Amino acid sequence: MKETKPPIIVIKKKKKHGRHESHGAWKIAYADFMTAMMAFFMVMWLISIADPQKLESLAEYFRMPLHVAMSPGKYQSDATNIIPGGEAGHDTQSIQSIPQPTAREKEKERDRQALQRLKNKIENILSTDPRLKALRSQLFITMIERGLRIQIVDSHQRPMFLKGSAKIEPYMMDILHALAPIFNDVPNKISIAGHTDDSPYLMGDRGFSNWELSTQRANSSRRELVRAGLTERKVIRIIGMSDTMNVKGLKADAPENRRISVLILTKEAQSDIEKENDQGQALTISAADDLVQAITPHGKVVEESHHVSTQEKK
Incomplete structure (x- = not known):
């Protein structure tokens, strides 16, 4: 018999090329760069149109942000300062405490x-x-x-x-x-x-x-x-x-x-009523003293009457 040879199987493997994952990363970086540049030019434009007083307040904030935030100033809704919560020129000694009830x-x-x-x-x-x-x-x-x-x-x-x-x-x-x-x-x-x-x-x-x-x-x-x-x-x-x-x-x-x-x-209202009585008594005593002084110049008659009453008691 004629001997049969097994068929030859040829397997072709295609070489895989690595994927480039970073082919679009530059676009994101470019967008970030453009955003930063836009913000930078916006800040520069705001600084160029700001008056010197606002620029001074802004500089003060960046020098001591906590100090400015704690300094007493107008409320945010009506503040003239560009940094709400503080005013330029205040020091820590001007911080006022909340008033306590008496x-x-x-x-x-x-x-x-x-x-x-x-x-x-x-x-x-x-x-x-x-x-x-x-x-x-x-x-x-x-x-x-x-x-x-x-x-x-x-x-x-x-x-x-x-x-x-x-x-x-x-x-x-x-x-x-x-x-x-x-x-x-x-x-x-x-x-x-x-x-x-x-x-x-x-x-x-x-x-x-x-x-x-x-x-x-x-x-x-x-x-x-x-x-x-x-x-x-x-x-x-x-x-x-x-x-x-x-x-x-x-x-x-x-x-x-x-x-x-x-x-x-209330205790305050009660005190007011009682004071009316006290004031009335004080006026009565004062009026009586005035009357005595009017009819007894220099207090001589009073002294004599007092002497007489003392003798009677004896």
């Missing part, structure tokens, strides 16, 4: 916070006490500059007093009896004012009038508060206002003008 301001803040807590407590009682829920519309509680004001207003359905009288109705008693122990929870003193509408009495000011009625109603409220447990020395003032201060926005004959206003005074 002892008086801290005391006033604590006082108002205590009155605010009292307001929240009263409002909570008004919403939970079954006796007072129906009367909630007749009470107005507001914080004013001189303290916490609680106004108890009249209505056609539930008058606080008998008509033309200072006799308290049961509705009013319920309110005062609920408030009395709460007022004792704070050391602040109380001012009570009575108000009426403009309905006149037949005798007018020559007899019993709204002035007497408003004063008597305020004092009746004080007596009822004391009867309900209020410390008697808590009340510093009783005022009758007649119809001189009506509720804003209401007619003069509106029932809401018939009201009792209880003001729990």
Whole structure:
């Protein structure tokens, strides 16, 4: 047999050439270069048009950036300096600290916070006490500059007093009896004012009038508060206002003008009232001294009378 030779297999391998990964890198570098040049020329242009004062501020910032940033200057929104937060020419000694509240301001803040807590407590009682829920519309509680004001207003359905009288109705008693122990929870003193509408009495000011009625109603409220447990020395003032201060926005004959206003005074307001009394006493003493000096020149008569009284005592 004829011997067969195996076929010859020729494998041709193509030589692979390495890929050039960096053929576009120069474009990126060129773009970066152009951007930098553009920024450079922009800065040069801004410097060329800037006035010397702005250039000085700019130079100061780059010399001591932290110092300039901390220096007091105008706010960024209205700053004339090109570097917000500082002004040229300031040194570190001009840095101002945040002003701290004084002892008086801290005391006033604590006082108002205590009155605010009292307001929240009263409002909570008004919403939970079954006796007072129906009367909630007749009470107005507001914080004013001189303290916490609680106004108890009249209505056609539930008058606080008998008509033309200072006799308290049961509705009013319920309110005062609920408030009395709460007022004792704070050391602040109380001012009570009575108000009426403009309905006149037949005798007018020559007899019993709204002035007497408003004063008597305020004092009746004080007596009822004391009867309900209020410390008697808590009340510093009783005022009758007649119809001189009506509720804003209401007619003069509106029932809401018939009201009792209880003001729990801030300590500052209380101090002002007490100073009025002190000043009045000082004026009285001064006037008395002037009178004595006017009728007793050089104090001779005073000395003689003092000598006589001394002899009598002996």
